[in-house]
Amino acid sequence: xxxxxxxxxxxxxxxxxxxxxxxxxxxxxxxxxxxxxxxxxxxxxxxxxxxxxxxxxxxxxxxxxxxxxxxxxxxxxxxxxxxxxxxxxxxxxxxxxxxxxxxxxxxxxx
Numbered sequence: 001x002x003x004x005x006x007x008x009x010x011x012x013x014x015x016x017x018x019x020x021x022x023x024x025x026x027x028x029x030x031x032x033x034x035x036x037x038x039x040x041x042x043x044x045x046x047x048x049x050x051x052x053x054x055x056x057x058x059x060x061x062x063x064x065x066x067x068x069x070x071x072x073x074x075x076x077x078x079x080x081x082x083x084x085x086x087x088x089x090x091x092x093x094x095x096x097x098x099x100x101x102x103x104x105x106x107x108x109x110x
Contacts, residue, residue, distance in 0.1 A: 001016065001017065001018040001019055001020055001021075001023075001024040001027075001028065001109065002016075002017045002018060003016055003017070003028060003029065003031055004017075005035050005042070005046070006071075007039060008103075008107060009014045009107050010040055010042060010110075011040060011042045011043070011044050011107050011110055012035050012039045012040045012042065012043045012045065012047045012051075012061065013043075013044045013046055014031070014032060014043060014044070014104070015027065015046040015048070016045060016046065016047060016049065017029075017030070017049035017051070018034070018050070018051060019050075019051055019052040019053075019054075019055065019057075020050060020052065020053045020056075020057030021052065021053070021054040021056060022054060022056040022095060023061070025054070025056035025057045025059065025060045025075070026056075028037070028057070028060045028062050029059075029060035029064070031057065031062065032060065032061075032063070033064065033067060034065040034075075034101040035084055036064060036067050036071070038070060040071045040072035040073065041067075041072055041073025041074075042068070042074065042077075042110045043068055043074070043075045043076070044076050044077070044078060044079075044106050044107065044110075045061065045075060045076070045077050045097075046077075046078050046079060046103060046104065046109075047077055047078065047080040047081065047084055047099075048078070048079040049097065050080070050084060051081070052083065053084050053087055055091075058082040058088075058091060059091075061075065061097065062093065062096075065096055065097060069087065072079050074096055074110070075095050075097055076097065076099070076100065076106045076109060076110070077098070077099040077100070077106070078099065078100045078101070078102060078103050078105070079100075079101065079102070079103075080099050084106060085099060
């Protein structure tokens with residue numbers, strides 16, 4: 001898994017590439033929480049190149065969601081593939097992390 005963190009219009013954008021699973025979820029979570037501490041409580045996870053997310057990966061996203069909520073912000077997703085959407089729906093997390101079909105659409109939703 002590779003991540004790239006940037007900012008656009010006051011939104012912290014986290015691009016994830018590869019698999020988000022037990023081997024890297026802790027690192028991903030640490031990167032997310034640091035980005036929130038350093039920047040904005042508005043976080044967009046760009047899932048365009050995210051091929052797989054495990055329960056450990058979901059927990060790291062959930063930790064970021066809880067932190068942003070405590071700061072008055074939120075975490076949104078854009079471009080999740082069918083598997084990622086299905087995992088969010090099955091776990092009941094889809095309402096907590098709304099998904100959008102484009103980065104621009106998600107940024108506008110903040």
